[in-house]
């Protein structure tokens with residue numbers, strides 16, 4: 001996978017999350033935090049959505065962020081003419097191309113789609129803004145229709161074409177094939193947008209990049225319509241494993257946790273326990289066999305270095321799966337002096353007790369301290 005760009009759409013797709021009602025102040029904070037993290041683009045809700053949406057676009061544009069700012073609009077001349085009057089760098093234009101959307105949503109046939117696409121793209125370009133043309137529900141659209149349409153807008157000079165798995169039906173192999181084919185048809189950049197209804201949103205993004213896509217849409221914590229889209233943190237984890245130096249240089253990975261906590265607070269959700277990188281147990285090691293190896297060399301069971309994300313590793317010892325090497329390491333942390341035999345004995349105690357009740361770390365520590373005292377008593 002070569003270079004890639006994140007288009008974070010927490011302030012557009014994310015606003016479509018059931019519990020998202022960002023006020024202006026919150027939007028400004030999210031925009032700044034995304035810029036500090038280092039995403040290349042942020043995408044904002046359409047200026048025609050509401051008066052407040054339009055005003056907020058202007059405020060965000062005045063922040064002087066390093067990232068480029070896009071607004072997401074329907075493929076309409078009315079939306080485009082309002083869009084070009086805002087201070088954004090570019091417009092992300094979308095129109096539905098699947099038969100479902102053509103029938104039940106906007107009602108246009110392919111000829112009508114060509115006509116409006118041509119008008120809108122040419123108009124936005126004439127105003128000197130970046131333009132991306134995307135087809136909603138790409139994976140349920142006719143392949144020939146889709147490729148012809150992309151080729152047409154590519155010739156008109158769009159910066160990017162967009163492929164959207166609006167309903168989350170695509171799998172990684174289908175994504176690879178479609179993007180590979182598209183790569184041979186257009187010269188412009190390729191942006192991809194994956195919904196996560198069947199849990200493929202990160203894998204699909206990765207396969208799209210392998211096949212030649214250049215831009216991936218993300219949201220903080222993966223929020224969005226229904227159960228959301230590719231999460232920024234999850235994509236960062238995936239890409240870190242693919243090319244650690246590139247990802248650690250390009251993004252301020254230490255800022256991820258605060259960014260996620262902030263968005264979680266604004267939309268009143270908890271960060272999931274199993275979240276990529278920042279989930280509470282993402283760097284917790286439990287089984288004795290794992291703990292021993294981790295203590296010898298973390299790369300044995302860690303593909304992500306917690307330090308690279310400002311996170312810390314935790315070795316859990318108060319349970320029946322524990323092992324004496326992990327217990328020994330805890331003794332060292334507490335500066336307790338137990339012989340190996342004593343450590344093995346206390347490990348047996350921990351296992352016995354853990355079979356009866358769950359133990360917290362304070363209880364484990366006090367068991368260890370009892371042994372340390374014994375040692376002192378016998379040596380005097």
Ligand code: HCA
Pocket residue numbers: 013016072092093094134135136137162163164165166167193195225
């Ligand atoms: C939606 C639109 C969209 C647009 C994606 C894009 C989708 O249905 O709300 O602009 O490429 O998922 O199709 O988010």
Ligand code: CU
Pocket residue numbers: 013166193195224225229
């Ligand atoms: Cu979407």
